[in-house]
Amino acid sequence: MSSIAAAQHKKATARPLTPATHGKDEHEVFRRLRAATKAAGYDALVALSQDNVTYTAGFLVPSHATNRFRRTISILAGDSFASQIVVSVEEKQAVARSRFADVRSYDQFADDPADVLADALIEAGVAEGRIAVELDYMPARDFLRLRERLPRAVFEECKEIYFRTRMIKTDEEVGILRRIGLLTERVIHDSLKEVRVGMTEIDVARRVVDQLIAGGSTNFKYRFGSGVNSSVTNCGTTHKKIEAGDIIRIEVLGELDNYRSNVTRTAVVGRPTDRQRDIFASLVRAREICKTMIRPGLPVADLYRTYVTSCRESGIEPTLKFLGHGIGQTIHEEPYITDTRDIVFEPNITFTMEPLYMIPGEMGFHAEDMYVITRDGFDFITGDICKNDELIQVG
Template identity: 30%
Template sequence: MSRRSLHATAPAPAALRSRLDRAREAAASAGTDALLIAPGSDLRYLIGQAGGSFERLTTLVLPAEGTPALVLPKLEAPGFTDVPTDELGIELLTWVDGEDPYRLVADRLGAPRRVAVGDNTLALHVLGLRAACGTAEQTLAGPVLREVRMRKDATELAALRKAGAAIDRVHARVGDWLRPGRTEAEVGADIRAAMVEEGHSHADFIIVGSGPNGASPHHDVSDRVIEKGDVVVVDIGGPVPEGYNSDCTRTYSVGAPRDPEVTEVYAVLLAAQRAAVEAVRPGVPAGEIDATARRIIADAGYGDRFIHRTGHGIGLDVHEEPYVVAGNDLPLRPGIAFSVEPGIYHAGRWGARIEDIVAVTEDGVESFNNRPHELAVLDA
């Protein structure tokens, strides 16, 4: 994929400047002298450009105080011409093969006490920066940027809303493709094409888990032939041009479900997912949303078949903070967006999951996915 496709729609310079300022403030509050941000979603969030991570160092040097600098190979500079560096107050520092980019960063920083490197920085660059920065303590930038990225602004929420509507339109068409005699891979290919048709830049992931494959939460697609009576988990998502992602799961039955237990179990799952969504409001700990879904499933006797957390944050990454999991005491706040996706899985037989992306509002919750949640029984 080209770098240009990764930043097809960038935020306005004023929005980026605000993000940079908030990141610097967060670094200062954390006692960190500078953030060193590698290519990826953090870089895209801060400057509107994700870049690419290779053996040559590219990093945004974002000091708590002082002028930020974008350090990158000179040969990569043409790919960053859309970044409004002047308006953002970022100095461009290029280097060529044979020069030491780590020393360039270290000289820029002076004598830092603590620097925070992006969570997804290649070990090659982490170690190079560590050697160049001498006695500076290295920490992760993730905990600093988490507070900045978790609460989405109106523009980000609009992009997530757009992504949710796009993936809903795809789910509305799944019944056209899911039928006996077709393979999971064939259905997945139809879904992939439809995701682009309905407004996604591309499909990030496609899960079509039929029959026993539905009991594997992170199944992909396979050559398994779909049979009449199969329960099928369809979990799909990807970015819209703004870079923000959809992620939505619905469960289908190809004709009446073969297993007589499906109706009863699915009713439990549906109640758990609804209750978890209804529990979302400002001030509620993230872990309580997980507990709400888990209590209903456990009380019905299926607790050992709910084998993953209830949800994850979403934005420029499909999975990001906060994680809706037991023990997470983070109070939910307006603008935080995440999935609510309990599942029940019967190993070797079938599985079911229901997933919506929701956002915390000032007084409750908004769902970005609005397709019916009931088991979709298709003609077969």
């Protein structure tokens, strides 16, 4: 490994230094991340996960999503150093589409990307600095190699820097989330209208997916469960036929320009029983009480506690230990709406609320929409097209 390291080091030092780009000319995301890194007392910020690197670069290196051996790394250091490391086979795309002007590539079979990273940090002048890295994602071997190459650097977790920065969306991000949220809700609405007794779950899924693709979404996921399958969290979609009386739970995780949606509806084939109606009404009641509270300054933990209290007053115990979650580059991100978080709502936080109640082996109830915090309250991203104040009747 040391011979590769030496070669890499030579290559890196032989390059001219990256020309300084002044903060004001940089993309808003770079500026925010640099500011957060500095405020937290670090000299550099290194990301390796698909969501953090894609957020930073504004571009998903395709094999970042399909091949875990092809590392993709982003580096911001000091006031001007910015570099992205990609596998050589994706270099052309990255040069054309990434926000990083400085793209460095490695040969998947001959080079160690951890060495390319070490070289870049040395070049950036932070070899003895405080470096915030994704310890929660970076493979142990990369970390051990990096520490070996930069023995005087201090490495600490950068999770909070990314969480807090990503949590407050830019207006551009909110715009993309609105587009994919609306598409997702419309697809669910239109697909539920076509549900008939005797169709299989997969028959419905074909309609969902066709409309998602037609709308420009590609990296989506969906979960469609009928009858007892509706009671399985993250269920698969099967050849089971839809029967009269089935509860149907449809959850769609859409995607557009690397931003995600998460919308869920519960329907019943025919008329609901009193028990089904009552359970769903309890979830809706809890959600509506929560809605009256949402505004900047509200601690998310308070929202969660209100939700739990309301459910219990109706005699149901929430199945999940959170009411919802932030949404953006990943389906789940901060703020998790739960009582272990000390986060307070701020404008441009985007999140879901997903009251959920499962009766294992029987049926499940789940209503999920997307919201955005505004200057003085909140706004719906979804919830207007496919209403869910009561169980949707289909068939």
